[in-house]
Amino acid sequence: MTQRLPLIIFALVMAVIPLLPGVPPFWIVLLDNIGLAALVAMGLVLLTGVGGLTSFGQAAFCGFGAYTTAVLTTAYGVSPWLTLPASLLVSGIAAVLLGLVTVRLSGHYLPLGTIAWGIGLFYLFSKLEFLGRNDGISGIPPLSIGAFKMLSPDTIYYAIWVAVLLSALLTMNLLDSRTGRAIRALRRGHVAAEAFGVQTPRAKLLVFIYAAVLAGLSGWLYAHFQRAANPTPFGAQAGIEYLFIAVVGGAGYVWGGVLGAAIVVILKEVLQSYLPYIFGGQSQLETIVFGIMLVLLLQLAPQGVWPWLMSKLPFKPTRKTPDTSVKLEHRERAPGTSPVLLHIEKARKQFGGVLAVNDVSFDVNAREIVALIGPNGAGKSTTFNLITGVLSATGGKIFVQGKEVENAPPQEVVKLGVSRTFQHVKLVPDMTVLENVAIGAHLRGNSGAISSMLRLDRADEAKLLAEAARQIERVGLSDQIDQLAGSLSLGQQRIVEIARALCVDPMLLLLDEPAAGLRHMEKQRLAALLRQLRDGGMSVLLVEHDMGFVMDLADRIVVLDFGTKIAEGTPAAIKRNPDVIKAYLGAAA
């Protein structure tokens, strides 16, 4: 309940404002505008700040929402409340169509692509006959409840702010869930998330649709607030403005969207009404000052105003510790009888002219620790990527429990019970250790976006978090459970990755240089943990450069050099193998 307290206070304050005597009606109009902008900005927070997908085209989705209700209410006489689902649906469908094309684009293509279709749609709105061309559609009926019509700014105020608060609540619920973690992992590249079964294209499309539906909602409210719709507020300029509302407020934070909307709307209003008094009636002076202030604000607080404000708070919000007594069911295991867990047969990977892995074959048996060693560039990490489906093999076969993995994507490989860590740590630095580790259990939960928003996922969520907490305890990082992953040392981050991999409930654990960056005691503890896992029935395949660590721990060692397997055997045999000595130390002169 304490977590919801600020929200309830905020809601009460907002509810009281129009009732206070002496509040100028003009303020209410401003607040209405802030609410409308905040809705769009909130979608952008999720899309851009959290998901890392920059969109300039959100204004166009407002347009879809506004025009849908405008056409339906004026031309067909449909009741405004009935057009709400239609407006949301139309924006959502538009988002699916545009999203299928654009969300797969990475980096800078996406923002530029969205500018392009944003402008294209704007011109479409202003040219289509049935949308009233440049003049738009007027005479849209007001929202009404029974005989009560929301005609004035202070009546529709409640509709707008109820929408804002509900959306904020739903958005925060969504972010704090299994789906939310998948979305939050998107910004850091998709390899890590996919290794734990997240369907990243689907997650991207989801946030894209979500943001568009929020924009559509804003457009629907706007149409009934203005009682008219014309193309101007849905153009490129508006799309750009929504984006900087989100960035100014703090693109990663739901309340940053609301704060940003307040800052930008009020700033523009103040500039528009006061600058002419100071400088005479110079035209467009407010845009100049507005542009300059925007640049200035970004230089002072590049992360946005909301996180800057939060860091000034004297107290830190507390986090709930998960109840570790809740049990999570084990992953369903394929009834494998084969003692050979992983069988690699002549795996081959070619990058242009470089043969990174050259017909490598080896096995990993049940309850066995196998080390894959070799000098830098020997193809160890590439072999890992072939096994886990990050790269597709040029040739050869890979079997897990006797079942061939035919270049399956990472999301399928992890379902077979193979989980991994990465040589270059791939955690989400602004998520806590607990949340990062819980991504590992992604496939063991099943709540979707809708149930997360409505908080129907709590039982499922508690199980996932409990499992994550157990694995963190197992690797010995309980003290850091609520710290941000980015704040840990590199060695500890590697251990977090192991905990995340354990959350899969794997049969085979692939560890890429787990001991790098660890101190001596930490290495010993890691070795003990890995032995304990093996004795518990798990197999481990690890790449490691610390020979002392490997020789002590491994049951068997496979040596690669320039992509080719040069030796395989027990640690004792490998130590004496002349080929291995030659590969590491060079031929004796």
Added chain:
Amino acid sequence: MNTTIMLFLLQDGITNGAIYALLGLALVLVFAVTRVILIPQGEFVTYGALSYAMLATGQVPGTARLAVAMGLVAFALDLFFARKALHARLVIRSVALNIAFPTALLGLVYALVGPHTPIAVNIALALLIVAAIGLFLYRIAFQPIAHTSVLVLLIASVGCHLALQGLGLVFFGAEGLRGPALSSAAVTAGPLRFTGQSLAVYGLTVGFIVALWLFFGYTKTGKALRATAVNRLGARLVGIRTTLSGQIAFLLASVIGAISGILIVPITTLYYDTGFLIGLKGFIAAIIGGLVSYPLTAVAAIVVGIVEAFSSFYASNFKEVIVFTLILPVLVLRSLAAPQVEEEKD
């Protein structure tokens, strides 16, 4: 349709496309070096064009004064950021670049301006003014936040666009302007008439593409810029001054923008806010070129120009819709051909 119309449309499209190509090249250049998506590119176009047009009528454009004002701010920033280690050399260099240069330029403009100033002098003055603005813009708006994310840089870029566009209205007024043609010569080939102006457009575009190619392929500075584009930190570690690279990129972009403006202002009337739309079409070309390839960008720009010319003939109402949605099939192709493993990004 008859051949004459088709040829005419093609010619029109190629002329416009050449301009888009120049702008697309500048956008690619700036993005590659500084990660800034240069929305104010359109303002460089209008500033160049309208400064030139005003100079031609014998007036002093406000942009010359803007350059001086921005120079002062840049100087103040230089002093502020170097306050812990103020060397005489540094201060002298900063004074020379940020104060002496724009002030001298303003003096030169006042001295030379007049209704009978040769066209070449007006062009040179307009180019110098916009070059100074471009340089200072980087120093003031982007250098202090050069390390932040592409998104933040983008928003700053939008802020610059708004401020510069607003200033454009103050300087040039809401009325459109046209400038005198660079040459009144004309060549007739069959049904087509090539004006000296359009020939200048073709010549300069090709010249710039070749020059950029030589610059980036064969000069040390060009290679340093490319290195900065690939890896900022790495470039700094081998001694490349990344701030200098950023300044050079902005300088080049502003000059290219101004040239494009000067090339088109005799053909069409430009308004203070026309640049944005022209710049955006350069964007389309740049996106199709993937923001990395110069030749592809140039080809794409020509295609954009031709599509625009044809669609303004057949469906003039939907001209912009067609041009801006042209990008979608390209994006689809790009996403189908997207690489499997993507670099991790911040």
